[in-house]
Amino acid sequence: MRRSVLILFCLVLAGVAEGLGVASLLPLITLIGEDGGGSKGAKVADVLSTVGLQPTIGVFLAILVIGMALKATLSLVALHQVGRAVADVAVKMRLQLIDALLAARWSYYVRQPVGRFSNALGGEANQAGETYNQAAQLVADLIQVATYVTIVALFSWKLALLSLAVGLLMVLTLNRFVTIAKRTARKQNRHVKRMIGGLTDLLVGIKPMKAMGRHARFQSLFERDAETIRRAQRKQSFARHANKTLQEPILAICLAAGIYAALVLGSAPPGEVLVMSVLLVRTVTTIGKAQQGLQALRIAEAGFVAVTETIELARRARESLHPGATPSFERAVAFRDVSFAYDREPVIENASFEVPKGLVTTITGGSGAGKTTTVDLLLGLHEPTAGEILIDGAPLAGLDLVAWRRMTGYVPQELILFHDTLLSNVTLGQPEFTREDVERALEAAGAADFVAKLPEGVETIVGERGARLSGGQRQRIAIARALIHRPQLLILDEATTALDPDTEANIVRNVMDLARSTGLTVLAISHQPAWARAADHVVHLAEGRVVKVDSHAA
Numbered sequence: 001m002r003r004s005v006l007i008l009f010c011l012v013l014a015g016v017a018e019g020l021g022v023a024s025l026l027p028l029i030t031l032i033g034e035d036g037g038g039s040k041g042a043k044v045a046d047v048l049s050t051v052g053l054q055p056t057i058g059v060f061l062a063i064l065v066i067g068m069a070l071k072a073t074l075s076l077v078a079l080h081q082v083g084r085a086v087a088d089v090a091v092k093m094r095l096q097l098i099d100a101l102l103a104a105r106w107s108y109y110v111r112q113p114v115g116r117f118s119n120a121l122g123g124e125a126n127q128a129g130e131t132y133n134q135a136a137q138l139v140a141d142l143i144q145v146a147t148y149v150t151i152v153a154l155f156s157w158k159l160a161l162l163s164l165a166v167g168l169l170m171v172l173t174l175n176r177f178v179t180i181a182k183r184t185a186r187k188q189n190r191h192v193k194r195m196i197g198g199l200t201d202l203l204v205g206i207k208p209m210k211a212m213g214r215h216a217r218f219q220s221l222f223e224r225d226a227e228t229i230r231r232a233q234r235k236q237s238f239a240r241h242a243n244k245t246l247q248e249p250i251l252a253i254c255l256a257a258g259i260y261a262a263l264v265l266g267s268a269p270p271g272e273v274l275v276m277s278v279l280l281v282r283t284v285t286t287i288g289k290a291q292q293g294l295q296a297l298r299i300a301e302a303g304f305v306a307v308t309e310t311i312e313l314a315r316r317a318r319e320s321l322h323p324g325a326t327p328s329f330e331r332a333v334a335f336r337d338v339s340f341a342y343d344r345e346p347v348i349e350n351a352s353f354e355v356p357k358g359l360v361t362t363i364t365g366g367s368g369a370g371k372t373t374t375v376d377l378l379l380g381l382h383e384p385t386a387g388e389i390l391i392d393g394a395p396l397a398g399l400d401l402v403a404w405r406r407m408t409g410y411v412p413q414e415l416i417l418f419h420d421t422l423l424s425n426v427t428l429g430q431p432e433f434t435r436e437d438v439e440r441a442l443e444a445a446g447a448a449d450f451v452a453k454l455p456e457g458v459e460t461i462v463g464e465r466g467a468r469l470s471g472g473q474r475q476r477i478a479i480a481r482a483l484i485h486r487p488q489l490l491i492l493d494e495a496t497t498a499l500d501p502d503t504e505a506n507i508v509r510n511v512m513d514l515a516r517s518t519g520l521t522v523l524a525i526s527h528q529p530a531w532a533r534a535a536d537h538v539v540h541l542a543e544g545r546v547v548k549v550d551s552h553a554a
Ligand SMILES: Nc1ncnc2c1ncn2[C@@H]1O[C@H](COP(=O)(O)OP(=O)(O)OP(=O)(O)O)[C@@H](O)[C@H]1O
Pocket: 110, 342, 343, 347, 365, 366, 367, 368, 369, 370, 371, 372, 373, 374, 527
């Protein structure tokens, strides 16, 4: 805000300096219009003499040079500040977007194409910064218009009105090119966003497409977007050039009509007509420049609008992480008559079961039975539509949710490793974890042996989404990641389903040993028999209902 005021202040002063400089030219140019113009230029000389300056040619020229130098200096200060503001605006919007995204509810991500965010963080945020630049340029142009109109009014108020009228005529005639530029910029942004969103999705799932030779088909989908972008870009470019180049003939027509009327019909003195023509052209050209500035602003604004909308949508999906009591987990987690629906159809209905502390519980059931949803509810990623989830008897809704999540280790069904070192994948970049912590977690997850055999050990880069590791190795790394912060409850959501029975049995044995030796509570979601056989408790789900609970606990 303070910077904007400083910029405005500098621009206004620059306008005044330019005005003074140009005004000092008036007496000079009126000399050219020896017949009649001299008296009007003399007004400026009068003004100068009232402030103690001799109206000599030397003084006029000195004022012109000083005025222009001052204008240049002040403009430079303003533009330097504008440059800083442009970078600040882009960075601020990026940070706001990241902040809003990270604070959003889980259900929000599920409904968004991720590419949308990459685009907002990249091109659109830059465009948003550029909006500030164009807005400042427009303000500078408008100040210049005001300066010229004032100077012309000093010379002749009728000429000032005429300049404004011609300028307005030009603005109204060419305004549709500004509208076209704005429309095409928004269209272009929309399709670029769609293209990036689609491509990101495609690249995430490229392996099966390649494997089945079906990737080429997608080319045509992107071609359609690319074609729309091409057309929008061409139209926008035409609108920009048309706005610029058509200003001259409009001005020429008005000027020719004016000169004809003044010289032939009105028999005005040619000198005065010449001076008036010079002033009119200068003023109207400045108005034209302001209109081009408005057009550039409209184009850049498309990015600003797009990022603002994305931030707004993410903010509306903000997760309500109300402060609450610190959870204690000494006895059990319990679902009491919990129901939940994503849309209208209930996915979980009156579910009641317990996950006792220190034991291994498995939730089993067919595909779509609601197992993942149950875990999501337990982690507070969704809120039950009815019933309660209790941690040691305390309703989860009244607890500090982040503190509760920090007490859990979570290994999802579709785990993603980052394209980074094995170490960073386990610590998730959190510097408080030492190498000993990493080694302990790898050991506990049964990953220490294979990591030790890698030439670069924990410094091995795992490749895009962990592609340089086998499925079982990736899963062990994900378990190590879930164990490094010594959670009290380890949740494995189909974490071993994709593995061969031997690897799965190995991981099950490992986790069971860990649970027995450390008292870690484990909740394993699986429709495979391996976990059901090993667990102390088995909760059977079918169509969102708990149909049976088996207890093998000693
Ligand atoms: N984000 C969502 N929006 C709408 N419906 C959803 C969403 N996620 C899951 N569902 C629906 O909820 C039901 C339960 O899904 P859930 O993923 O919990 O089942 P699951 O038992 O884990 O299945 P699987 O073993 O196949 O992973 C399914 O009918 C599914 O279509």
